[in-house]
Amino acid sequence: MPVRLMPVVAAALIDADGRVLLQRRPPGKQMADLWEFPGGKIEPGEAPEAALVRELHEELAITVDPAALVPLTFASAGLGERHLLLLLYVVRRWQGVPQALEATALAWVEPAAMRALAMPPADVPLVAMLERFLQIGG
Numbered sequence: 855m856p857v858r859l860m861p862v863v864a865a866a867l868i869d870a871d872g873r874v875l876l877q878r879r880p881p882g883k884q885m886a887d888l889w890e891f892p893g894g895k896i897e898p899g900e901a902p903e904a905a906l907v908r909e910l911h912e913e914l915a916i917t918v919d920p921a922a923l924v925p926l927t928f929a930s931a932g933l934g935e936r937h938l939l940l941l942l943y944v945v946r947r948w949q950g951v952p953q954a955l956e957a958t959a960l961a962w963v964e965p966a967a968m969r970a971l972a973m974p975p976a977d978v979p980l981v982a983m984l985e986r987f988l989q990i991g992g
């Protein structure tokens with residue numbers, strides 16, 4: 855059965871205290887009001903890293919060197935009529951102070967507190983993996 859693949863890139867920005875930046879999706883969008891990792895869809899012909907650098911600039915007004923994007927894990931899940939392939943990167947270096955240009959809120963969250971937030975279903979295993987990764991000093 856053919857699927858319509860939807861490739862999405864997302865970033866776990868980690869600050870000096872080991873907290874993770876999450877943003878809240880605006881009302882009216884798919885998955886409204888859920889907390890998510892900043893990011894978005896890869897456009898046709900775009901490399902994943904270029905897409906993530908672009909999205910982080912559009913959503914947070916920060917500049918990120920593609921070399922600072924460290925692949926961590928991915929999610930693969932049906933999403934309506936499409937199939938989401940969500941690539942999660944860890945980012946520890948960027949320029950600028952993140953601003954909520956598209957989200958309704960930003961929050962720096964302790965890793966253990968992430969799973970208490972309402973997030974899209976595909977993010978649940980990503981959050982578990984990220985928490986373990988940060989626990990072992992990744």
Ligand SMILES: Nc1nc2c([nH]c(=O)n2[C@@H]2O[C@H](COP(=O)(O)OP(=O)(O)OP(=O)(O)O)[C@@H](O)[C@H]2O)c(=O)[nH]1
Nearest residue numbers: 862864884885890891892893894895940974975976977
């Ligand atoms: N950015 C992001 N998207 C996620 C996450 N988890 C998850 O299921 N998604 C889904 O991946 C898709 C990303 O689309 P988006 O709407 O953020 O992408 P975009 O910025 O390109 O938006 P647009 O369609 O308004 O141009 C949405 O269906 C969203 O619900 C996540 O943690 N971060």
